[in-house]
Amino acid sequence: AAYADYSPDWTYTIDWTTLSVAGSSVDYRYNTFDYGKSMHTDGALSINKDTTIGVTYLTQKPDGSVVTNSTSHDKNVAFGLNSTVNTDAPSFETDGYTYNSRVNHNGASYVFDGWYLDQSYTTKAPDSVSPSSSASFYARYIANTKTLTYQANGGAFSDGTIQDKTAVQQVGARVSFISNPSRDGYVFTGWKDKDTGDVYSAGVSVMIMPDRDVTLVAQWQGVIPIKLLGDETKKTYSGTKQSYTGFTVSGLDMGSYTVSGVQALAQGTDVGTYKGTIDYSGMRIFEKSSGSDVTNQFEVVEASEPTLIVEKAPISIVTPDDSKLYDGAPLIATK
Known part of the structure; x- marks a missing residue:
């Protein structure tokens, strides 16, 4: 209907394109085309006549294919191009066709960057154009960041x-x-x-x-401050080495938490007082209700070693009774 006044004198132009993306131009995947994998060619037929020209719009889809739309315009009469784009809206119209402002591919988002004069996206089209012959415009989408x-x-x-x-x-x-x-x-x-x-x-x-x-x-x-305080105990001398590992955790509700990995030890054999050692480098604290490791929520602000006191062993000396007949000499017990 647009060309009801068809005449054999008209000239035709066929534009073949593969959208050979180069330099800074990208596809939806933000990669340069690999022609060995995604070769795609489109042909757009433009008609030039005395008063009107054909305009073609080429848009690359996420799968690498190209969608082509065409319209006709009066020669040398301006019409809006990039001035019609509104990427804040879900879509926009250019020359009677609707395009997405944003597209998604493999979970990532891309935004419309504008119409370009060449398929390598090196020259962006002006907001308004007034071509005198057939024209092609190329849609470019870039990463939405x-x-x-x-x-x-x-x-x-x-x-x-x-x-x-x-x-x-x-x-x-x-x-x-x-x-x-x-x-x-x-x-x-x-x-x-x-x-x-x-x-x-x-x-x-x-x-x-x-x-x-x-x-x-x-x-x-x-972090919650806690103290690891070594306990003190007394043991009786036995002639062998004795050990003590007791300590108390201060500042921690032992009804709600368990503590593991603390090494406390005091040892001694002879009578005396023995200061031990305490090592909490491998300490882990677990919440009883959930079993979760919550060690990093606590900080040891004080640690003291356990103390073992070895005391003398008690002994008893028992003398038995003895007797003899009186002979005028003292009775001496020797047992």
Whole structure:
């Protein structure tokens, strides 16, 4: 219907394209085309006549194929091109056709970057065009990225710095968190999304990047101070080496937690006082109700060794009764 005034004098132009992406131009996968794997060729027929010209729009799909749309326009009459694009909306219209502002491929998000004059995406088309002959425009989609910011919130990052760290991440992609920060007297419990309040606990290492800038704030819990106090005991000399391993955990509810890995030992043989040793380098603390290892929520602020006192062994001297007839001499007991 657009060419009801068909004339054999018209000229035709066929544009063959494989969208040979080069340089900074990319496909939906953000990679340069591999022609050995995804070769695709399209032919677009444009008609040039005295008063009108054909306009072709080529859009590459995530699977590598190309969608071609065509319209006709009066020669040398301007019409909107990139001026019609609104990537904040889910879709936009160009020359009567609807296009997606954002597309997803393999979980990652890509955003429309504009119409280009060449299939290598080196020259972006102006907002308004007025071609005098057939024209082709190429849609380019680029990675949709947002900024991810980490805040140590009173702590320090693994490299010792305290300033915010930022990274550009692609929307929809899996993001691995940086190493956990540290803070004296506190235990790191996770990252909190400053905008939503969502918390990624310390055991979570990844997130899916949303379509917005994100600030993650380190969350801290003050460690609970505990004391490992070696006990004192007394034992009676036995002639052999004796040992004592008793200690008390102060500041910890032993009805709710169990402690393992503490090595306390005092030893001695002869009568005397023996100060031992206490080693808690392998200490683990477990919550009884859940079985969870919560060692990092406690800090030993004092540790003392156990004491063994070996005391003298008591002995008894018993003399038996003795008797004799009186003979005027003293009675001497020798047993």
